[in-house]
Every structure is written in structure tokens, then in C-alpha cells.
Amino acid sequence: MPRNIFAEITESSIFKDERFLYPEYIPERLPFRDSQIAEIAHALKPALRGGKPQNLFVCGKSGTGKTVTAKYVLRELEEYTSKAKGIYINCFEFNTRNAILNKLCLSLGRAVPRRGIATDEVYAELLSALKRVSIVPIVVLDEVDQLAGNKTISLLLYDLLRIVEHQDAHIGIIMISNNAELLAMLDSRVRSSLLSREIMFEPYTPVQLKEILKERVKHAFFANVLDNEVINVAAAHAAKHNGDARMAIESLLIAGRLAERENAKKVTLAHLRKAFEQIKPRALQKAAPFLDIHEKKILAILCDHVELFSGKLYRLYCRQAQEPITERSFRKKLNRLAELNLIEAKVVEKGIRGRTRAIKLAQPKEAIKEICNT
Ligand SMILES: Nc1ncnc2c1ncn2[C@@H]1O[C@H](COP(=O)(O)OP(=O)(O)O)[C@@H](O)[C@H]1O
Ligand SMILES: [Mg+2]
Structure with a gap:
């Protein structure tokens, strides 16, 4: 009897588990980010006792690990304590003040209709939701530059900063941006009450990218399926593009898939070069x-x-x-x-x-x- 068609296409001789190369995967370890992890953890420490965490401004170029590091720390925090709760918001997805306040309500267990409710009302809902929970929310505003216009960011931060006046509740704010100048562009009153600490993410060097790739490759690919030099060339290529780790990882994923399609036994430099051409521009x-x-x-x-x-x-x-x-x-x-x-x-x-x-x-x-x- 012929084999089932899915059995044929699902049995890979290349990938052990390609999910380790997906952009949303959060690794167990994040090499070269120890000091940033320690700084973020230190800033959040007061929340463990229900106190006021220090606000943070995280900046650095694309693919330097800002998002994954923030998510990693939130995961650790929630594993350790039930007194604080991480709320991750991607500002591409939630790009107005109303949408973000709404999302915060939802994360605190308060459902508010997404449309047709005035921002002030959503804010009132948020305050009342906070009254009921005795946790410190840590709000991560990722890609914060996307909040259409600096006025939106300023107003939103103003909302979040005055929560403590109304509610005697604490809240931590972590802003993540590619643009290091963003803070300087905010309303000066907001900036001074934000009192945030800046954490820089420098681009990875070729050697660092190589280490990061090796770690992922161990889990994602079967042993010895990558030709010599594939990791080196992928790391060097990404290093040329601002040390973007995402690009490095994605190039291996695409190269692996190309090899698999051809029923090749190995992922070669030729696969990798084709993969470079298929990587989507970052903005897209x-x-x-x-x-x-x-x-x-x-x-x-x-x-x-x-x-x-x-x-x-x-x-x-x-x-x-x-x-x-x-x-x-x-x-x-x-x-x-x-x-x-x-x-x-x-x-x-x-x-x-x-x-x-x-x-x-x-x-x-x-x-x-x-x-x-x-
Ligand atoms: N130190 C690291 N160790 C392992 N993977 C990393 C590391 N830094 C970044 N990555 C991976 O590289 C990709 C891009 O990282 P990301 O956090 O999205 O960058 P940014 O938010 O700065 O643009 C993700 O797949 C992420 O898991
Ligand atoms: Mg990011």
C-alpha cells in the first residue's frame, strides 16, 4: 500500500523541530544579554513587595533582542511571584490610547467593548479594575514609536502615571523603541514624572551571532545537517545588517525549508544564499x-x-x-x-x-x- 501523503511530507530529515527558529520562541537562555536582564530585573524588584517599580526606556536597533529579553524577564517574574503581572502590548497592534487602555482593562480581567466607548470611560474602568486586583501591572509598550504622533504617547503615559494619584496603585512602564531619541521628544512634564532609566541594546557582533545561532541550531536541526560554514555565513550576513539576530535565525529557517523541499540531505551554502534573497524587509x-x-x-x-x-x-x-x-x-x-x-x-x-x-x-x-x- 502506498504511504500516506502526509507521512511522506512530514517526516523531515532536516528539522528536529523548526519551532525553535520561530520569531516568537522565547529561549531558555539569552546569551550576551545578562547585564540588560539584570538591570530590568533590578528595576522591577520593588514590585515583588507590591511597591513601585522603576520605569524603563529600552532602546536599540532591530533584532538586538529587546522584545525577547522583555518577554523573558516577564516570564521569570510571573514564575516567581503572583504579586506582579506582565502585560505585553505591541503598539503596531494597539496603536491608539483608547485601544491600549482597553487592552489593559482586559488583561486585568475587565472586558470593555472595543469600540464606541470614550477614552475617559475606559480609563475609569481601568482604575476600577485596578482597585479589585492587588497586583502590580508591568506594562510593556513595545514598538512604542508606532503610537501615531508623540501626543498620543504623552497622553497615554500621563494616564498611566496618574493612576497612582487616583488609586494608590503602582504600575511599572517599560517602553521599547528603535529610536533612542523618542524620550527627548515627549512632553517635558511627562518626561520628568516618568523618571525612567535607559537600557541600551547594542547590535550583536558576528561572533555573538554565531553563538546565538549555534544554540538554536542544536534544538532545531538534526545533528550534522548543516554544511560547514552555513552558521558562519549566516552570522556574517546578519552582522552586516546591523547585527540583526532575527535575520540570522530566519535565514536558517528558510534555508532549512528549501533543503527539505528538495529532499536534500544537507543544508548548503547555496540554500542559505537563496534564503537571503527571500528574507522580507524588516519594515514589512x-x-x-x-x-x-x-x-x-x-x-x-x-x-x-x-x-x-x-x-x-x-x-x-x-x-x-x-x-x-x-x-x-x-x-x-x-x-x-x-x-x-x-x-x-x-x-x-x-x-x-x-x-x-x-x-x-x-x-x-x-x-x-x-x-x-x-
Ligand atoms: N541573546 C539572544 N539569544 C537568543 N536569541 C536571541 C537573542 N537576541 C535575540 N534573539 C532572537 O532574535 C530575534 C530578534 O530578537 P527581538 O527580540 O525580536 O529583537 P528586537 O525586539 O530588538 O527587534 C528573535 O527571534 C529572538 O528570539
Ligand atoms: Mg522587537
């Missing part, structure tokens, strides 16, 4: 999971044009979308896509009709097409 990779159907539609239209004026783009969009949004909302979407660095919007003078924006893609078309189809 981060934003992709959080794009809505309208944003995807706009991007899809732009894939078919070199450049479009915003009015023409809106008309094309209306023709294609099932339930088009208003022009005002549409302009907001364009602003967001520009902030995400997915499109470029250049203001141009257009004769008597005044100014308009010329819009084009800011990332490779092929990669954009791929996310529009998912």
Missing part, C-alpha cells in the same frame, strides 16, 4: 500581521502603478473595495502606511488645484504582493 515583516483589509487593498493597487496621486488612488480603491471607507479615513490610512515605511508620500504642487500627494511603494513590490495575498 513587522507591520504585516497588523495590516487591515483596506491597507492591504491600497498596497495591492500601488503594486500595479509606479506612482499615483492620492485622489486617483482613492478612486481606484473605491472601485475595488467591498465596503470603501471615507476619504478622511483613507487619508489616515495613507499616513499610517507612510509611518510604517511601506509607502512614500511626496507633497507636490498640482497647478490651480493646489497641493496633492504622490504615492508610491517604499518596499519591494514582490514582498508587498505576498503580504497582500494573506
Whole structure:
């Protein structure tokens, strides 16, 4: 009898368990981040006794381990005590003050309808939810630069900072940003009451990337399936791209999958080089999971044009979308896509009709097409 088709494709001779290479996997150990881990833990220590943790501003380039380190520390904290609770928020996903306060309520066991409730009411709900729990929430605002405009960040931080006045409850804030200048751009009153400590994540060196990869490879691949030099070349490649560990790890995942597809016994440098070409640009990779159907539609239209004026783009969009949004909302979407660095919007003078924006893609078309189809 022929073998089941799934048995044939699921029995890998390459991967022992590829999940160890997934971006969301949190390793048992994080080499080269001991001092950052210790600093974060030290700042959170007061929370163990129900006290006020020190607020933190974590910054560094993409792929330097900021997110994974924050999640690692929260996991350790929750394993150790029930007095504090980590609340992780990715600001790509929750990008307004209302959405974030809402998410905080939910994390504290208070369900609030996601739409149609004024921000002040959500805030009142949050205060009352805090009254009922006797824990110190540690709020991680990851990718905090995504909070449309610095005003949003300032207002949100102001909300969080004055919780203690209303409620005599403590709350810890960890902000994570690629942009080291972000704090300096905040409202000065907020900045001074935030009293945050800065923790820098420096890019990894090629040697460090190699160590990180070796550790992952041990769990992800069967012994000896990687050709010599595969790890070295992957580490060197990522080192050239700002020491981005994500890129290093992802290149091995893609290379392994390519080898598997070909039924190859080994992952070779040729697989790895092909993998380098398939790695999505960072801006896309981060934003992709959080794009809505309208944003995807706009991007899809732009894939078919070199450049479009915003009015023409809106008309094309209306023709294609099932339930088009208003022009005002549409302009907001364009602003967001520009902030995400997915499109470029250049203001141009257009004769008597005044100014308009010329819009084009800011990332490779092929990669954009791929996310529009998912
Ligand atoms: N020291 C480390 N040890 C093991 N894996 C790491 C380390 N630093 C980063 N990584 C991995 O590299 C990838 C990128 O890290 P991430 O925390 O997302 O970076 P950032 O948030 O700074 O952009 C993730 O898959 C993460 O697990
Ligand atoms: Mg991150």
C-alpha cells in the first residue's frame, strides 16, 4: 500500500523541530544579554513587595533582542511571584490610547467593548479594575514609536502615571523603541514624572551571532545537517545588517525549508544564499500581521502603478473595495502606511488645484504582493 501523503511530507530529515527558529520562541537562555536582564530585573524588584517599580526606556536597533529579553524577564517574574503581572502590548497592534487602555482593562480581567466607548470611560474602568486586583501591572509598550504622533504617547503615559494619584496603585512602564531619541521628544512634564532609566541594546557582533545561532541550531536541526560554514555565513550576513539576530535565525529557517523541499540531505551554502534573497524587509515583516483589509487593498493597487496621486488612488480603491471607507479615513490610512515605511508620500504642487500627494511603494513590490495575498 502506498504511504500516506502526509507521512511522506512530514517526516523531515532536516528539522528536529523548526519551532525553535520561530520569531516568537522565547529561549531558555539569552546569551550576551545578562547585564540588560539584570538591570530590568533590578528595576522591577520593588514590585515583588507590591511597591513601585522603576520605569524603563529600552532602546536599540532591530533584532538586538529587546522584545525577547522583555518577554523573558516577564516570564521569570510571573514564575516567581503572583504579586506582579506582565502585560505585553505591541503598539503596531494597539496603536491608539483608547485601544491600549482597553487592552489593559482586559488583561486585568475587565472586558470593555472595543469600540464606541470614550477614552475617559475606559480609563475609569481601568482604575476600577485596578482597585479589585492587588497586583502590580508591568506594562510593556513595545514598538512604542508606532503610537501615531508623540501626543498620543504623552497622553497615554500621563494616564498611566496618574493612576497612582487616583488609586494608590503602582504600575511599572517599560517602553521599547528603535529610536533612542523618542524620550527627548515627549512632553517635558511627562518626561520628568516618568523618571525612567535607559537600557541600551547594542547590535550583536558576528561572533555573538554565531553563538546565538549555534544554540538554536542544536534544538532545531538534526545533528550534522548543516554544511560547514552555513552558521558562519549566516552570522556574517546578519552582522552586516546591523547585527540583526532575527535575520540570522530566519535565514536558517528558510534555508532549512528549501533543503527539505528538495529532499536534500544537507543544508548548503547555496540554500542559505537563496534564503537571503527571500528574507522580507524588516519594515514589512513587522507591520504585516497588523495590516487591515483596506491597507492591504491600497498596497495591492500601488503594486500595479509606479506612482499615483492620492485622489486617483482613492478612486481606484473605491472601485475595488467591498465596503470603501471615507476619504478622511483613507487619508489616515495613507499616513499610517507612510509611518510604517511601506509607502512614500511626496507633497507636490498640482497647478490651480493646489497641493496633492504622490504615492508610491517604499518596499519591494514582490514582498508587498505576498503580504497582500494573506
Ligand atoms: N541573546 C539572544 N539569544 C537568543 N536569541 C536571541 C537573542 N537576541 C535575540 N534573539 C532572537 O532574535 C530575534 C530578534 O530578537 P527581538 O527580540 O525580536 O529583537 P528586537 O525586539 O530588538 O527587534 C528573535 O527571534 C529572538 O528570539
Ligand atoms: Mg522587537
